[in-house]
Amino acid sequence: MSDPATAAEFGPRVLVGHAGHARAEARAQALVEAMPGAFACPADSDEPDTPLPDALVWIGEAAGGLSPAISILQERALARKTALPLVISGDRLPAGACARAVDAIVPQACPPAILQERLAEAVRQSLRMEEARLRRAAFGRDPFAPDAMPLLPGEDAARRSRIPVLVAGNGSRVAAALAGGLSAIELVGCLTPDAALARLGERPFRMLVADLPEARALDLVAALRRDPRHIALPVMVLAGGASATAALLEAGASDVVAPTAPDEDLATRCRMLLRTGARRHLAGACLSRYRGSGPRARAGLPRDAFERYLAGLRRALALRGGEPHLLRLDEIDAARPPFAADNDDPFAAAIGNPVRSAALAASRDEDFVARVAEIGDVALVRNRQALERIERRIAAIVASTSFA
Numbered sequence: 202m203s204d205p206a207t208a209a210e211f212g213p214r215v216l217v218g219h220a221g222h223a224r225a226e227a228r229a230q231a232l233v234e235a236m237p238g239a240f241a242c243p244a245d246s247d248e249p250d251t252p253l254p255d256a257l258v259w260i261g262e263a264a265g266g267l268s269p270a271i272s273i274l275q276e277r278a279l280a281r282k283t284a285l286p287l288v289i290s291g292d293r294l295p296a297g298a299c300a301r302a303v304d305a306i307v308p309q310a311c312p313p314a315i316l317q318e319r320l321a322e323a324v325r326q327s328l329r330m331e332e333a334r335l336r337r338a339a340f341g342r343d344p345f346a347p348d349a350m351p352l353l354p355g356e357d358a359a360r361r362s363r364i365p366v367l368v369a370g371n372g373s374r375v376a377a378a379l380a381g382g383l384s385a386i387e388l389v390g391c392l393t394p395d396a397a398l399a400r401l402g403e404r405p406f407r408m409l410v411a412d413l414p415e416a417r418a419l420d421l422v423a424a425l426r427r428d429p430r431h432i433a434l435p436v437m438v439l440a441g442g443a444s445a446t447a448a449l450l451e452a453g454a455s456d457v458v459a460p461t462a463p464d465e466d467l468a469t470r471c472r473m474l475l476r477t478g479a480r481r482h483l484a485g486a487c488l489s490r491y492r493g494s495g496p497r498a499r500a501g502l503p504r505d506a507f508e509r510y511l512a513g514l515r516r517a518l519a520l521r522g523g524e525p526h527l528l529r530l531d532e533i534d535a536a537r538p539p540f541a542a543d544n545d546d547p548f549a550a551a552i553g554n555p556v557r558s559a560a561l562a563a564s565r566d567e568d569f570v571a572r573v574a575e576i577g578d579v580a581l582v583r584n585r586q587a588l589e590r591i592e593r594r595i596a597a598i599v600a601s602t603s604f605a
Contacts, residue, residue, distance in 0.1 A: 213238045213255040213256065213320075213321060213324040213325075214238050214240065214252075214254045214255045214256075214521070215236065215238055215239045215240070215254060215255060215256045215257070215258055215320055215324070216239075216240060216241075216242055216243075216254040216256070216257050216258070216271075216274070217229045217232055217233050217239050217240065217241055217242065217258050217260065218242040218257065218258070218259050218260070218267070218268050218270060218271050219259070219260040219261055220259075220260065220261025220262055220265035220268075220295075221261075221265070221268075222261075222262075222265075225260045225261045225262070228260050228290070229241065229260045231313065232258070232260070232290075232313065232316065232317075235313060235317070236317045236320070238255075239258075239320075240254075242268065242270050242271070243270075252520065252521050252522030252523075253274065253277065253278055253281075253283065253285060253520050253521050253522075254274070254285070254521070255286075255324045255327075255328075255521060256285070256286045256287070256288065256320060256323055256324045256327070257271055257274060257275070257285060257286070257287045257288070258287075258288045258289075258290055258320055259271060259287065259288070259289050259290065259291075259295060260290045260291065261291055261295060262291060262295075265295060265296065266295050266296045266297040266298065267295050267297070267298055271287070275287065275302060278520075281520055283331075283517065283520050284327045284330060284331055285327075286304040286305075286323040286324065286326075286327045287302060287303050287304055288303075288304055288305045288306075288307060288319065288320055288323050289303055289305070289306045289307065290307050290309065290311070290316060291306065291307075291308075291309050292306075292308055292309050292459070292462075293306070293462075293466055294306065294466075294469065300469045300472070300473070303473065304323050304327070304473070304477065305319060305323055305456075305473060305477065306456070306470060306473065307319050307456075308446050308450070308456070308457050308458075309443075310443035310444075310446040310447050310450075310457075311446070311447065311450050312447050312450065312451060315450050315451060325567075326477065326480060326481055326484065328567060328583065329481075329484035329485075329488065329566075329567045330480055330483070330484045331517060332484070332488065332567045332569075333483070333484045333487035333488055335510055335513045335514055335517065336487070336488070336491055336510060336569075337487060338509075338510075338513065339506050339507070339509040339510035339513060340491070340502060340503075340506050340510065341506075342490075343490045344490070344491065344502060344506075363385055363386075363387045364385045364386045364387060364407050364475060365387045365389060365404070365405070365406045365407055366386055366387065366388050366389070366406060366407060366408045366409070366410065366471075366475075367389050367390075367391065367397060367400055367401065367406040367408070367409045367410070368388055368389065368390045368391070368409075368410045368411075368412065369390075369391055369392075369393070369394060369396070369397040369409065369410070369411045369412070369413055369421060370392065370411055370412040370413040370417075370418075371412040372388060372390040372410075372412065374412060374439065374460070374464075374467065375388065375410050375412070375467070375471070376388055377464055378464040378465075378467040378468040378471065379468055379471060389406070393417075394411075394413065394417055394418075394420055394421035394424065397409065397411070397421060398421075398424060398425075401425075401430075401431060401434075406434070407435070407475055407478055407479070408434070408435040408436070408437065408471070408474050408475055408478060409425070409434060409435070409436045409437070410436075410437045410438075410439070410471070411436065411437070411438045411439070412438075412439040412460075413438075415440055415445045415448075415449075418438045418440060418449060418454075419448060419449060419452055422436055422438065422449060422452045422453050422454050423452050423453065425453065426452065426453035433478075433481060434478075435455045435456075435474035435475065435477060435478045436453070436454050436455045436456075437454070437455060437456045437457070437458060437470065437471065437474055438454045438456075438457050438458075439457075439458055439459075439460045439467075440457050440458075440459070440460070441459045441460055441461065445457075455474055455477075456470055456473075456474060458470055484567075485566065488566040488567060489566055491566075491569070491571065492561060492566060492570070492571075500572075500574070501571070501572040501573050501574040501576075502571050502572065502573050502574065503573075503574055504573055504574045504575045504576060507571075507573045507576070510569075511525065511581070514581070514583075518583060523583065523584055525581055525582065525583060526581070526582050526583075526584070526585060526587070526588040527579060527580075527581050528560075528579065528580040528581070528582070528588060528591070528592065529577065529578070529579055530556045530557050530560055530570075530577070530578035530579060530580060530595075531556075531577040531578050533556045533595065533599075555599075556578065556595060556599060557570065557572065557578040559594075559595045559598040559599050560578075560580050560591065560595050562594075562598060563591055563594030563595050563597075563598055564580065564582075564591050564594070568580060568581075568582050568587065568591060569581040569582070
């Protein structure tokens with residue numbers, strides 16, 4: 202894509218900036234041409250009425266700082282209390298950049314397809330956090346079971362205050378880098394990939410750092426990504442060379458840092474991955490509470506709370522030049538006989554249109570699917586791309602399922 206208006210038709214709008222030298226400019230242009238929704242940094246990005254993009258990506262060397270246009274967009278988003286993820290395509294933070302304002306650093310050797318996946322994931326996680334805040338503000342902490350908030354088995358206050366990080370291989374570099382940093386980090390070491398997998402089966406960790414020979418690190422990353430329990434675990438690998446970096450990223454490593462990187466850089470990258478993992482966990486825990494199927498869910502969310510949520514979502518999307526799309530599930534395939542019950546409650550009373558169950562199965566947890574008092578069953582999504590996706594999936598489920 203080449204301009205914001207065209208990019209808006211293809212999902213997340215990603216503004217691409219670069220440091221100005223020939224190599225960075227060529228990489229930026231290649232990304233704009235290859236990624237649907239990506240567009241070059243426009244000259245009018247400092248205009249107050251220009252819609253914000255969904256994400257920023259900066260391509261350049263560490264010696265060059267961020268462009269004024271990128272900084273202006275970050276300031277606008279901050280003033281409007283709107284998240285605007287920034288991804289750095291390079292091996293270090295740009296000069297003068299604040300680490301807390303950067304969501305991820307993707308190594309320069311990252312294959313283009315993987316870079317696009319990382320950008321899409323950064324956008325999605327940012328929107329999930331925004332969605333979680335909007336729902337909690339409108340509906341409360343847990344609309345279907347406000348008094349049922351038990352701790353996970355075996356957890357206590359002391360354990361929850363710690364940040365366990367598993368180190369496979371030589372842990373001295375990581376220990377030195379994090380010394381004097383986050384005091385809550387608890388480093389746990391092991392020597393081999395097999396020992397790391399065994400430790401992960403014993404207790405949860407927030408992140409894994411592998412300082413192993415390339416072949417063993419590749420085996421470990423591949424094993425983790427094959428296991429559903431660890432598919433979202435942040436994994437950093439210490440490795441050098443463009444080919445090794447590319448191979449590890451393609452295998453599923455979250456980040457690859459050169460063994461010669463300064464301790465400050467290694468610590469910054471560790472904190473970024475920990476922050477990303479924590480946000481993903483918090484958003485998932487919050488959003489999962491709005492997908493209930495018990496008696497409270499069948500009664501429906503209060504209409505006034507839904508109207509507050511809808512107004513907040515409209516304001517958030519308007520900042521990016523978008524608007525929500527409402528799908529009334531009661532109007533889809535209304536001639537079908539009523540479904541007897543939710544899947545997890547075979548003895549419950551009839552609940553009416555089965556399409557809500559299909560919509561819950563077809564949607565992501567950041568898609569709003571619920572019954573609203575006085576309105577009925579609805580699905581509310583953030584863009585036309587998401588609307589078309591959920592409509593296709595609902596149609597496929599309804600067409601292949603007997604609801605009689």
